[in-house]
Amino acid sequence: MLSNDQNYKELGGVILKVLSGSASKDELAQLRSTLEHDPYAMQYYCEYVSLYSSLRQPGNVSFEAPKQEVRVDESTLGYVWDELAEAEQMAETVPTRRRRWFRLPKRKRKEKAAPEIRSVGKYKKLQRKFSKAAIYTAVTSAAAMLLVMAHVIIREQQGPIVATVTEAMHSKWSGEQSDHQVGDNLRTLRKTLLEGFARLEFKSGADVIIQGPAEIEPETENQLMLYSGSLFSYVPDEATGFVVRTPNATVIDYGTEFGVTSHPSGLTEVHVFEGEVEIRAGDDPVLHGSTQKLYAGQAGIVDANGVVKRIELADGGKRFAKAIPNDSFAVSGSRFDLADVVAGGNGFGSGEIGVGIDPVSGEFVSEFKGSTNRTTSGEYKQIPENPYVDGLFVPDGGEGPQQITSEHSCDKLPDTTGWYWSEVTTDPEIAIGYTAESKRYPVKLNGVEYGGAQKPAIVMHANLGITFDLENIRMLLPGQELSAFRAKCGISEPDWGGGNAGFRVMVDGEERFALDDVKTADGAHEIDIPLESGAKYLTLITVDGGEENGNGKDWTVFAEPYLELKATGIENNPAAKKGWKSRFSGLFSE
Numbered sequence: 001m002l003s004n005d006q007n008y009k010e011l012g013g014v015i016l017k018v019l020s021g022s023a024s025k026d027e028l029a030q031l032r033s034t035l036e037h038d039p040y041a042m043q044y045y046c047e048y049v050s051l052y053s054s055l056r057q058p059g060n061v062s063f064e065a066p067k068q069e070v071r072v073d074e075s076t077l078g079y080v081w082d083e084l085a086e087a088e089q090m091a092e093t094v095p096t097r098r099r100r101w102f103r104l105p106k107r108k109r110k111e112k113a114a115p116e117i118r119s120v121g122k123y124k125k126l127q128r129k130f131s132k133a134a135i136y137t138a139v140t141s142a143a144a145m146l147l148v149m150a151h152v153i154i155r156e157q158q159g160p161i162v163a164t165v166t167e168a169m170h171s172k173w174s175g176e177q178s179d180h181q182v183g184d185n186l187r188t189l190r191k192t193l194l195e196g197f198a199r200l201e202f203k204s205g206a207d208v209i210i211q212g213p214a215e216i217e218p219e220t221e222n223q224l225m226l227y228s229g230s231l232f233s234y235v236p237d238e239a240t241g242f243v244v245r246t247p248n249a250t251v252i253d254y255g256t257e258f259g260v261t262s263h264p265s266g267l268t269e270v271h272v273f274e275g276e277v278e279i280r281a282g283d284d285p286v287l288h289g290s291t292q293k294l295y296a297g298q299a300g301i302v303d304a305n306g307v308v309k310r311i312e313l314a315d316g317g318k319r320f321a322k323a324i325p326n327d328s329f330a331v332s333g334s335r336f337d338l339a340d341v342v343a344g345g346n347g348f349g350s351g352e353i354g355v356g357i358d359p360v361s362g363e364f365v366s367e368f369k370g371s372t373n374r375t376t377s378g379e380y381k382q383i384p385e386n387p388y389v390d391g392l393f394v395p396d397g398g399e400g401p402q403q404i405t406s407e408h409s410c411d412k413l414p415d416t417t418g419w420y421w422s423e424v425t426t427d428p429e430i431a432i433g434y435t436a437e438s439k440r441y442p443v444k445l446n447g448v449e450y451g452g453a454q455k456p457a458i459v460m461h462a463n464l465g466i467t468f469d470l471e472n473i474r475m476l477l478p479g480q481e482l483s484a485f486r487a488k489c490g491i492s493e494p495d496w497g498g499g500n501a502g503f504r505v506m507v508d509g510e511e512r513f514a515l516d517d518v519k520t521a522d523g524a525h526e527i528d529i530p531l532e533s534g535a536k537y538l539t540l541i542t543v544d545g546g547e548e549n550g551n552g553k554d555w556t557v558f559a560e561p562y563l564e565l566k567a568t569g570i571e572n573n574p575a576a577k578k579g580w581k582s583r584f585s586g587l588f589s590e
Contacts, residue, residue: 011031011034011041011044011045012044014027014030014031015031015045018031031045159187159188159189160187160188161185161186161187161203162186162187162188162202162203162218162219162220162221163185163186163200163201163202163203163208163218163221164183164184164185164186164200164201165180165181165182165183165184165186165198165199165200166182166183166199166200166201166207167182167197167198167199167324168180168181168182168196168197168198168199168324169196169197169324169325169326169328170195170196170197170328170331170332170334171193171195171196171197171198171212172193172194172195172196172212172333173191173192173193173194173198174191174192174194180198186200186218187218188217188218188219188220189217189218190215190216190217190225190227191215191216191217192213192214192215192216193210193211193212193213193214193215193216193229193333194212194213194333194567195212195213195331195332195333195334196212196331196332196333197209197210197211197212197321197324197325197332197348198210198212199324200218202218202221202222202224202239202242203221203222204221204222204238204239204242205235205236205238205239206222206233206234206235206236206239206242206253207233207234207235207236208224208231208232208233208234209231209232209233209321209322209323209324210229210230210231211229211230211231211232211320211321211332211348212229212332212333213228213229213332213333213479213480213567214226214228214229214230214231215227215228215229216229216231219245222239222241222242222243223242223243223244223245224242224243224244224245225244225245225246225283226244226245226246226260226262227246227247227262228262228263228264228478228479229261229262229478229479230259230260230261230262230319230320230321230478231244231259231260231320232257232258232259232320232321232322233253233257233258233259233260234257235253235255235256235257235258235275236255237255239253240253240254240255241253241254243285244260245283245285246260246262246268246283246302247262247266247268247283248266248267248268248281248282248283248302248304248306249268249270249279249280249281249282249283249302250279250280250282250283250284250285250288251268251270251277251278251279251280252277252278252279252280252285253275253277254275254276254277254278255275255276256272256273256274256275256276256277256296257272257273257274257275257322258270258271258272258273258275258277258294259271259273259317259319259320261319261320261478262478263478263479264478264479265304266303266304267301267302267303267304268301268302269299269300269301269311270294270299270300270301271298271299271313271317271320272294272295272296272297272298272299273296273297273317273322274296275295275296276293276294276295276296277293277294278291278292278293278294279291279292279294279300279302279308280302280308281302281306281307281308282306289306289308290306290307290308291308292308292309292310294310297313298310298313299311299312299313299317318344318345318346318350319346319475319476320346321346321348321350322350323350325348325349325350325453326349326453327453327454328340328348328349328453328454329349329453329454329455329456329560329562330347330348330349330562331348332348333480333565333567334564334565335562335563335564335565336348336473336477336482336562336563336564336565337349337456337561337562338458338468338487338558338561338562338563339351339426339456339457339458339558339560339561340426340456341386341388341389341468341473342355342356342357342389342424342425342426342458342466343355343356343426344364344386346388346476347388347473347476347563349453351426352366353426353427353428353451353452353453353456354366354425354426354427354428355425355426356422356423356424356425356426356427356459357383357386357389357392357423357424357425357466358423359376359381359392359393359394359420359423359424359464360374360376360381361381362381362382362383362384362385362391362392363385364385364386365423365425374419374420374421375394375418375419375420376393376394376418376420378393378394378396378399378402378418379393379403380392380393380402380403380404380405380406381393382406387469387472388468388469388472388473388476389466389467389468389469390405390406390467390468390469390537391405391406391466391467392424392464392465392466392467393464393465393467394418394419394420394463394464394465395413395414395416395463395464395465395504395541395542395543396413396415396416396417396418396463397410397411397412397413397414397415397416398415398416398418399418404465404467404506404509404539404541405467405508405509405536405537405539406467406537407508407509407536407537408506408508408509408537409509410506410509410511412511413504413541413543414502414516414543416462416463416543416544417463417544418463419463419544420461420462420463420464421461421462421554422459422461424458424459424460424464424466425458425459426451426456426457426458426459427443427451427459428442428443428449428450428451428452428457429441429442429443429451441492441493441494443457443459443492443555443557443559444492444493444494445488445490445492445493445523445524445557445559446490446523446524447493448559450557450559450560455559455560456559456560456561457557457558457559457560457561458540458557458558458561459492459555459556459557460540460542460556460557460558461542461554461555461556462501462502462542462543462544462554462556463542463543463544464541464542465539465540465541465542466539466540467537467538467539467540468537468538468539468540469536469537470482470531470535470536470537470538470563471536473563477565479567479568480565480566480567480568481533481565481566481567481568482531482535482563482564482565483530483531483563483564483565483566484528484529484530484531484563484564485505485527485528485529485531485538485561485562485563485564486526486527486528486529486560486561486562486564487527487558487559487560487561487562488524488525488526488527488558488559488560489503489515489518489524489525489527489556489557489558489559490518490520490522490523490524490525490556490557490559491518491519491520491522491553491554491555491556491557492520492555492556492557493520494520499519499520499552499553499554499555500517500518500519500544500545500554501518501542501543501544501545501554501556502514502515502516502517502518502542502543502544502545503515503518503525503527503540503541503542503543503556503558504539504540504541504542504543505527505529505538505539505540505541506537506538506539506541507529507531507532507535507537507538507539508535508536508537509537509539512529513527513529516545517545518556520553524559527558531563533568538563540558540561542554542556
């Protein structure tokens with residue numbers, strides 16, 4: 001990507017070598033690669049060749065005024081002078097006649113007779129002689145000026161610089177300019193972040209985190225168009241008035257922190273965390289429909305019909321990335337981390353490692369309680385605090401059909417002791433004993449440690465079950481679909497002997513994966529389950545080896561559990577059409 005003037009100069013030098021036949025094979029290969037991958041380089045090349053061709057035939061040189069006003073800043077003027085100076089240094093010395101510095105003495109003027117008029121026939125044509133070096137200098141200088149004009153016009157067509165990429169994680173771009181790296185300047189061009197995160201700092205001071213996949217267009221130093229996807233924005237006082245437009249709404253900031261999601265269904269969602277914003281129906285900040293002011297802790301939508309409503313913060317705004325996670329296993333737009341959801345996060349690294357969920361209270365806990373085997377009444381415990389987890393339970397098929405989702409019961413679960421040892425957790429260590437001070441061991445499968453940000457895991461000592469709400473997870477992911485569930489399962493090392501457990505994976509109450517008589521020495525087993533577009537619930541279950549074996553040493557683990565994401569249209573994402581489910585019935589309130 002031609003990101004600065006020096007790059008344009010270097011490219012021009014290579015093109016000139018090619019046109020003059022002096023380029024090496026490496027230079028030819030490099031030029032070919034650059035032109036194939038950079039449309040701006042190709043445009044510059046075409047301009048250069050056209051100008052070169054014209055200069056080779058001076059009679060054909062023509063100047064066409066640019067269609068739009070060309071603004072020349074100080075850096076461009078510096079480029080002009082550099083080109084001219086370089087042209088002068090390269091030119092041959094032009095010999096000239098030395099003038100006398102002294103004056104000749106005045107002579108007395110003589111009277112002249114009237115000139116005699118004679119017929120001379122044809123006039124002799126005056127022959128002027130020009131130095132070849134002078135011609136070369138003039139042509140070279142003209143070429144430099146023309147190239148500068150072409151350079152200015154091309155840069156003007158790209159648009160002015162309005163923002164800079166200041167941070168990124170797993171970012172992958174597509175569009176007219178691709179592969180934006182930290183430190184790259186962004187111009188007023190439409191572009192798509194296919195996956196990952198990117199933080200943009202606008203010249204006004206507004207700070208914006210884009211979460212892929214998202215299609216955006218920085219429009220001015222204080223305005224951004226969000227065609228689809230989600231963003232979080234922090235706007236300092238000096239950038240008050242920052243504007244985010246979507247295809248059907250306009251969000252105007254009054255000094256705040258807020259998040260915006262533009263859904264493929266035509267719905268725009270706005271959450272305010274601090275300060276105040278105003279949402280307006282329509283994408284024109286001036287000519288607009290109805291409006292609604294939102295304050296800290298409030299949210300609102302503009303639906304596809306242009307109706308503005310207030311809504312509740314069903315998930316506390318967890319869907320928005322307020323910071324870019326460091327070294328996260330999850331990749332926005334590609335891989336949704338279920339361990340991060342168990343840790344209280346949004347599936348993209350915002351959770352707290354070590355956090356888990358108590359199957360009895362349904363509350364999130366951050367410390368191992370330390371206990372002997374525990375049991376429950378066998379009821380299905382819903383988790384209203386986290387809309388992405390439907391509920392938890394302790395599996396025991398010996399008691400008959402058992403509820404495993406908000407809508408499904410299962411009569412195929414094995415008969416277990418009905419005991420469980422610990423919470424469903426993401427703790428990278430397991431405790432052996434009855435107190436919080438007990439000795440702790442790292443979670444391991446095949447000698448690989450799990451439980452950190454890069455290698456997450458859900459530790460579910462037999463017997464435990466957890467169900468994820470796929471419909472509400474889809475609401476986090478506009479323009480994406482859940483294509484598969486993947487993980488590794490096994491009993492964590494070290495091998496204390498006696499471990500014997502089983503694993504189940506259910507989709508909408510139907511068994512899709514079953515593995516019994518698993519020992520610690522067996523290591524990790526791969527799980528790969530395709531998900532249909534209409535699937536609502538994903539249930540992960542660990543069970544002991546029955547009354548004879550009990551659940552001792554059954555430190556069962558789902559390592560790197562994630563949902564594979566793929567880009568899709570609204571027609572394949574029914575959850576995005578319907579909105580959040582009825583158990584959050586107050587969400588779309590007036």
